[in-house]
Amino acid sequence: MFLWALCFPLSEILMDSYGAVALSALRLILSSSILLLLWWKIEGFVVLCHAPWKRGTVIGGIGFGIGSILLLIGQEISDPVTPAIAVAMMPVAGAALEVWLDGRKLNSILVMGIVVAILGGWVAAGVSDDDPASATQASIVGMILCLAAVVLFAWATRATTKGLSELSHLGRCTITLIGAMLVNGVIFAFGLMLHSPYTAIGATDIVSLSMLLFSGLAGMALSQLLWIRGAATLGILVASVHMNAVPFYVMIIVVLALSAHWQWLQALGGVLVLIGVLLTQLSARIRSD
Numbered sequence: 001m002f003l004w005a006l007c008f009p010l011s012e013i014l015m016d017s018y019g020a021v022a023l024s025a026l027r028l029i030l031s032s033s034i035l036l037l038l039w040w041k042i043e044g045f046v047v048l049c050h051a052p053w054k055r056g057t058v059i060g061g062i063g064f065g066i067g068s069i070l071l072l073i074g075q076e077i078s079d080p081v082t083p084a085i086a087v088a089m090m091p092v093a094g095a096a097l098e099v100w101l102d103g104r105k106l107n108s109i110l111v112m113g114i115v116v117a118i119l120g121g122w123v124a125a126g127v128s129d130d131d132p133a134s135a136t137q138a139s140i141v142g143m144i145l146c147l148a149a150v151v152l153f154a155w156a157t158r159a160t161t162k163g164l165s166e167l168s169h170l171g172r173c174t175i176t177l178i179g180a181m182l183v184n185g186v187i188f189a190f191g192l193m194l195h196s197p198y199t200a201i202g203a204t205d206i207v208s209l210s211m212l213l214f215s216g217l218a219g220m221a222l223s224q225l226l227w228i229r230g231a232a233t234l235g236i237l238v239a240s241v242h243m244n245a246v247p248f249y250v251m252i253i254v255v256l257a258l259s260a261h262w263q264w265l266q267a268l269g270g271v272l273v274l275i276g277v278l279l280t281q282l283s284a285r286i287r288s289d
Contacts, residue, residue, distance in 0.1 A: 017202025060179025063156020117276025
């Protein structure tokens, strides 16, 4: 989540000249290409040939590809707060999937952890009872699209960890990101034909290319690999609770790198998320015992 959070301040800079769809497509090309080469180098060409490419690319294309586009459109037609609120609901989507598909039983500690983590995510994103207008100004349609994206992310994570179990974590991550890249590539091509500003290719100076390379490799390839590995160990529900800490991580990054002011409200949100994480993982440990 910390590596993923690095992408947000970099995106703010890059999107001064890059279109959002173009930026997403370029990052996916970089991340999936390096992961594919790494997968080939470590596990060999035979493993790649026998991999479930159809199943993997469908999961990645629908869940991570369409999901990212829905989140992007939802933010565009509403406001930047809306995706943060929607992402904070990821544990609810994870819980619903595990209860519905895996027969998981909810206990009081787990429910308490989810609620505290969601509250912390909202506070860290700048949404609180002291500022109700920040929630009411969001477009209903934008919120629906963002929530749909969150459900798709949760479904794709579960489908990747459980439906591609014959692959290594590297293989699962690579094959699904390639699916996301293909979907984003198709959307990018249609955008080019329609002369959409979201497909604009921006600055190509060394600083911009370095930021693009770093965000694609560390912020997407490595973070996605760690996410799939962590979700396979913790389960989608407990892993998704960690997403609520992203706004807090972003604040730390901009304070250290861009000399922004420390926000105590976001720090409080980070503490609440940490408590929620501890409660959900305590619940998981009690359940395993």
